[in-house]
Amino acid sequence: MEHQPVGKNLLQEEPARITVSDADQSSLLGMTLYNDGHENVYPYLFYFDPNDLTITPWVMPAKGVAGGGHVDAPLLPGSKLTLGYGNGGATPWEFAFSDARTKDIGFFKLFLSSSPADFRSLARKKTPFEQEEGQRHGEELDREAKEAERLKHELDDRSQIWGVKMATVIQIRG
Numbered sequence: 289m290e291h292q293p294v295g296k297n298l299l300q301e302e303p304a305r306i307t308v309s310d311a312d313q314s315s316l317l318g319m320t321l322y323n324d325g326h327e328n329v330y331p332y333l334f335y336f337d338p339n340d341l342t343i344t345p346w347v348m349p350a351k352g353v354a355g356g357g358h359v360d361a362p363l364l365p366g367s368k369l370t371l372g373y374g375n376g377g378a379t380p381w382e383f384a385f386s387d388a389r390t391k392d393i394g395f396f397k398l399f400l401s402s403s404p405a406d407f408r409s410l411a412r413k414k415t416p417f418e419q420e421e422g423q424r425h426g427e428e429l430d431r432e433a434k435e436a437e438r439l440k441h442e443l444d445d446r447s448q449i450w451g452v453k454m455a456t457v458i459q460i461r462g
Contacts, residue, residue, distance in 0.1 A: 316380035318372025328361030
């Protein structure tokens with residue numbers, strides 16, 4: 289089933305307010321990214337959930353074979369990329385309340401780079417409040433810190449152009 293955008297740009301205001309209906313399960317969301325510049329763009333979109341401190345990757349372009357292969361940019365100069373509908377390669381997403389709260393908050397963070405980069409180290413699929421048995425709490429943090437340092441060096445290369453955009457999303461039970 290092909291989805292199409294309906295209505296206004298929900299992220300136009302900061303913070304954005306999105307009504308989440310328990311009865312309406314068809315409130316799927318997507319995003320359109322526009323490249324008005326002259327460089328190829330590789331977008332990496334994450335959702336930060338402050339309730340459990342997880343960071344979910346929603347868009348992660350390929351990096352290439354073992355990180356060294358060439359990968360075409362998903363967002364060419366003068367083009368647009370649809371995420372969650374159309375042919376952008378991401379499935380639609382939706383917000384839902386799992387408890388009695390009437391409001392929730394989260395953050396989209398979009399990283400843009402002029403070349404492929406490995407942003408996997410930013411993902412936090414498990415909450416830090418839960419610790420696996422037999423694992424030192426700092427072990428995973430040590431590994432993540434090393435991966436983040438590697439990414440920093442990768443992006444600090446002066447030949448790379450990169451930027452970040454964040455959007456706050458307040459979800460309101462409707």
